[in-house]
Amino acid sequence: MAKSTTPSKPASARQRGVTMTDVAKHAGVSRTAVSFVLSNRENASISEETRTRINDAVQALGYRPNAGARALASRRSDWYGIVTEIVTAPFAVDIIKGAQDQAWLDRRFLLVAPSDQADAQGPNQGLEDAATEKLLEQRVEGLLYAATFHRGVHVPQSANEVPTVLINCFDADGKLPSIVPDERAGGRVAVERLLKAGHTRIGVINLDPDIPAAVGRLEGAREALTAAGLDLDPELVVSGYATADGGYEAAGRILDRYQGEHRPTALFCLNDRMAMGAYDAIKERGLTIPGDIAVIGFDNQELIAAYLRPKLTTVALPFEEMGALGVRTLAALTAGQPIIADQQLVDCPLLERSSV
Template identity: 65%
Template sequence: MMASKVRSDVTMADVAAAAGVSRTTVSFVLNKRQAGIPEETRTRVLEAVSTLGYRPNAGARALASQRSDWIGLLTEIVTAPFAVNVIKGAKDRAWADHKYLLIASTDDNVTDAAGLADQTVQIEKLLEQRIEGLLLAATWHRAITVPDVAREVPTVLVNCFDAAGEFPSIVPDEVGGGVVATQRLVAAGHTRIGFITFEDDIPAGQGRLRGYTRALEAAGLPFEPTLVTGGDATALGGYDAANRLLDLAERPTALFCGNDRMAMGAYDAIKERGLSIPGDLAVTGFDNQELVSAYLRPALTTVALPFEEMGAAGVATLTALIQGEEVPSLQTVSCSLLERSSV
């Protein structure tokens, strides 16, 4: 049996004729305005809407009201680690604010036939849908260049910031995360704590190092430059850096690793020397990249980046901006410690 085909050209006037009411009455019912309309009339209008398969013309409604209830979210390839958490947080908060997300992905290294950067092209497409505001979300914390076209609507940056400080930004509290990761090791009785940071001079590395030194100072422990070493943000980088620290005449008894992949490499370096975790060395990581942290043995105590919370905060800030409210130029979101078995 073939399903009946719903007409796509049903108008509000068709609904009004089927329900035996005026077009204005239909408009009031669909927009949930009371206007003294009897409940029986409302029921008749809604039955006609259902029977005819009428759907409001969102484009026309947006043109008339200058509102669409749509928020654009532009991020890098959406299969990147953590991107789904930003999207979930943004979607849940948008739903609570009676808004909807229109999601586009971008690749900064791609241009179209006219030479326009992919990011600009994707924002143009979102603007064509009459979005009320725009979120630009990065998969790793860094400074970005915001395309000029983003200035056409209220715009908020998530997990990134613009160097000029023109746009409100939501970023993780890297310093606070560094503090809690180091404090956990101090609380376990460690006084000689190594820190494996990144070779690249990026906000995550800068902030986590400040957090490490701040926690040492608060505990009355001296900062020793020999206990800080860098590597690329991979398991191999963590392996090499851990070996340098373990080669010290007085090796550390605990390691704070700049991310979970580096911690995975540090695990290998520690175990190759016949040392145990956490018996001989305690280890903390950062990011909570669950495919790594939850499945290392022992499971890794780490600091979680608040991607879902940043997505939600981005939408809340954007909604306030759309409504003409003042918003902070920079907001930091706390990073929480996840206790597992490596300390």
């Protein structure tokens, strides 16, 4: 008899339609037995030989369970969702990496739903609402909400349907737990480093003075000076509003205001972009870094800090650590466990390079 010339279906086509009934027929058992084995039902009286036949059939047929149906039945999906504006941010994207790595350690998976980058008018609330709804439709067990910069936010109302944790931001309504950088401790460690190097007259190039990072970092700087018996001269605090141009102008104002022994010997720039601008202002005046003026930044924006000359000593924002802690906190909430505090602070470490 001639062999059939009908081509067999590709493996991917066969696997895509495999059902639990197909597995049962292949293994020669009931569909109920297959269901019990695949759901790891402990009180099922199924022999090891039968379990082995079922698992072999699963492998042979390429069966995959229906995650949606399983989530509906168990009310668990093994998925967390993250709503974030930071998908394309140059350095805050490490929040996603930290969260993803921690979720994987916990045998969980992360679904990322991007929202618009925040601006002066705030994020696109309609897009955030839609992103949250889409994640909830996937039966996520909990939500993370992550921001590019530390600020108060209003999360979509539907986020309250599942455990939710905020990262690098806090709930303006005071209802949801959050993970934020310890801005004050970061400001303190920066100025303590300058004091240790012998600097007592220190200029500060501030951010927009009303945002949490500016308030916390400046307070930390003031605390370090006070502990050393010094006062923060208000004439040496100038806002650069987070930009390189702003840092350049602010550094020029500080350096031109005082000459000789009254000129500050160090600048604490509250982000790395302003430090980059300060470098230009210092060098244009024939001064050297760190010989005449020491400089410390904040953020550890690597494309800036590691490539300035000299390389910039800076305080790092702990993005990966915040992402990982956010997942651990969410895991505790979904398990019904108590959490440490409504707001958890993460240390901002000093990274030594060459500018002090």
